[in-house]
Amino acid sequence: MTPRPAAETPPQDFETGINQLATIGRLLDHPELARVYVYVCYYGPVTRPQIKNALNIPKTTVYDHVETLERHEVITLASGRPVDITAEPVRITTDGIMVTPTILHAIALQEVDEDISYFVERHGVGKLAAAIRQAGLHYADQITQRMAADPLEIPTGEAIRIILALKPALAVGQEYDPHFSDIFPEIAGDIEFDADIDVTAPLPDSES
Template sequence: MGPAPAATIPPGDIETEINQLATVGRLLEQPELARVYVYVCYFGPVTRPQIEDALSIPKTTVYDHVETLESLGVVDLDGDRPVDVTASPVRIDADGSTITPTILHAVARQEIDDDIAYFVERHGVGKLAAAVREAGRHYAGRITQRTAAEPLGVPTGEAIRIVLALEPVLAAGQTSDPHFDAMFPDIADEIDCRNEIDVSNPETQTE
């Protein structure tokens, strides 16, 4: 008996998966674009003037980013004057890692958080995604801020700063990311961020 035939993926599914990978790659590379996406994802439907006001981004830039996100297939426009913008929460599972709006939110906060921007400049976006995971373990009571340094392979001081900086990302993700459990399948219910973080406030999540 010959070898079993290899499993095949329907062409339509391959196209969808590749398009999603390309879209997520674009968002990972452009923090401001990711910031607009996450805001719409978490608070939509919203109008473009609402995005402009909430994120303090120029009107022309907002229009350009919304147009880009629509072309990437992750936002929809509906209505007329004002147009409602809504976003589809992305999820990519690859090589044991899961990318959801929570990861994209962490990337987006480079625009407004110096500690996250410094961490990415030093270690890259991949290490930031790993830091989100370790921050989740910390706020679930599994590790301390200091012990996050070892699995991340970064100095202790940097580990402490990035874990603290990612707390609003985790708080917002628990409330607004429908794929949050997929990122933390073993500890999602144990993650406990500070009560004073107001996850209903756009400034907490995207400012």
């Protein structure tokens, strides 16, 4: 029997990688689903009522999204009442593009931020991912907001608005995304904000 080349990917790893790519694609295409995943990832273990109250989405929608995320194996449900839900932080790279919870958080913010929704509608999620990198450079004091416009090939006003809109995703990601420094390998420790941002999600006192 011919031995398998050392560089060949085992079938199980290949299957896992493809499944992860498919899951990431679904999250990139569904901001509300990504929002639930990121919330669980950052603040878990949480319960369904906590997700409902914190994100202000209907109970039936929460159940549907949790079921979808569990089916795609990116969240885990513990036995017991209430059910505790946790999620592992994803990190996947394809063609040099890295996706981590920080990127997914930015995608999710379309649901609650008009500037990000407008930006994605005009330029797509790929450009939004590029804008995250420029926002990091800005908050690391490497570039001005205006200087972000040329690399993104967008008007200066749009660059300024998207850099400001992405501040929460960067602030929370810096605190909770274990892969944050992989997105900004040279500058992660230099990223700072000129005002305090509360990165702690409010968890409700009641499970009702």
